[in-house]
Amino acid sequence: MTTQLEIFKGALEHRHSHYGLRPEWVAPRQTVEELLGGVLQTVPSAFNSQPVRMVLLTGDAHASHWKLVENALISLMGQEAYEANTAPKIRQAFASGIATVLFFDVPSVTEGLQASFPTYAANFPIWAQQVQGSHQHAVWMGLDMLGFGASLQHYIGMVDADIKALAGVDASWVLTAQMPFGAPVAEVAGKEKLPVSETLIVK
Numbered sequence: 001m002t003t004q005l006e007i008f009k010g011a012l013e014h015r016h017s018h019y020g021l022r023p024e025w026v027a028p029r030q031t032v033e034e035l036l037g038g039v040l041q042t043v044p045s046a047f048n049s050q051p052v053r054m055v056l057l058t059g060d061a062h063a064s065h066w067k068l069v070e071n072a073l074i075s076l077m078g079q080e081a082y083e084a085n086t087a088p089k090i091r092q093a094f095a096s097g098i099a100t101v102l103f104f105d106v107p108s109v110t111e112g113l114q115a116s117f118p119t120y121a122a123n124f125p126i127w128a129q130q131v132q133g134s135h136q137h138a139v140w141m142g143l144d145m146l147g148f149g150a151s152l153q154h155y156i157g158m159v160d161a162d163i164k165a166l167a168g169v170d171a172s173w174v175l176t177a178q179m180p181f182g183a184p185v186a187e188v189a190g191k192e193k194l195p196v197s198e199t200l201i202v203k
């Protein structure tokens with residue numbers, strides 16, 4: 001009989017970074033929306049402060065987002081270097097998916113906590129980042145379990161204002177990551193990990 005632990009570990013082991021995506025909803029868009037809502041409603045945050053916001057970009061919005069990133073990279077690197085180094089990834093692994101989840105931090109949440117609980121003022125920005133990671137992993141796991149391939153990207157600090165305008169979010173929010181997803185082109189093998197004997201101590 002498969003134990004709960006085996007099911008849980010199996011799910012963790014199956015999630016990988018997918019760099020080959022096709023534009024297909026392998027599960028309905030509505031189900032993905034439910035996944036994102038479920039993650040936002042359940043993942044813990046410091047003092048239950050909930051500083052994370054997500055935007056699901058689909059269709060033209062998804063395409064426009066990756067066009068913004070592409071144009072920014074071309075401006076930075078030049079067309080030739082872009083075509084040689086980065087274009088294949090942007091086109092085959094990110095834009096080629098069906099949608100992208102944008103993750104945002106709401107700084108006013110952290111500022112409010114710092115004002116209310118000055119003793120922990122230095123911790124709140126750190127905890128806000130940790131909460132981003134918790135949400136990103138949960139979404140990544142959920143997308144994988146629905147049959148999507150996804151990866152975690154950080155094309156940040158180039159055209160954030162344009163991305164926020166496209167996403168229709170408050171200019172004060174901070175973009176923390178992009179998660180493009182779609183139908184996986186291939187199975188992805190697990191990467192080598194440090195032995196547990198080095199990373200886990202039990203006393």
Ligand SMILES: Cc1cc2nc3c(=O)[nH]c(=O)nc-3n(C[C@H](O)[C@H](O)[C@H](O)COP(=O)(O)O)c2cc1C
Binds near residue numbers: 016152
């Ligand atoms: C905090 C964090 C930042 C990452 N940033 C990127 C990134 O910017 N681009 C990218 O392609 N992968 C990024 N990754 C993916 C990791 O490289 C990848 O998860 C790791 O090598 C393990 O491989 P796997 O996802 O296939 O299991 C990031 C992962 C984490 C947790």
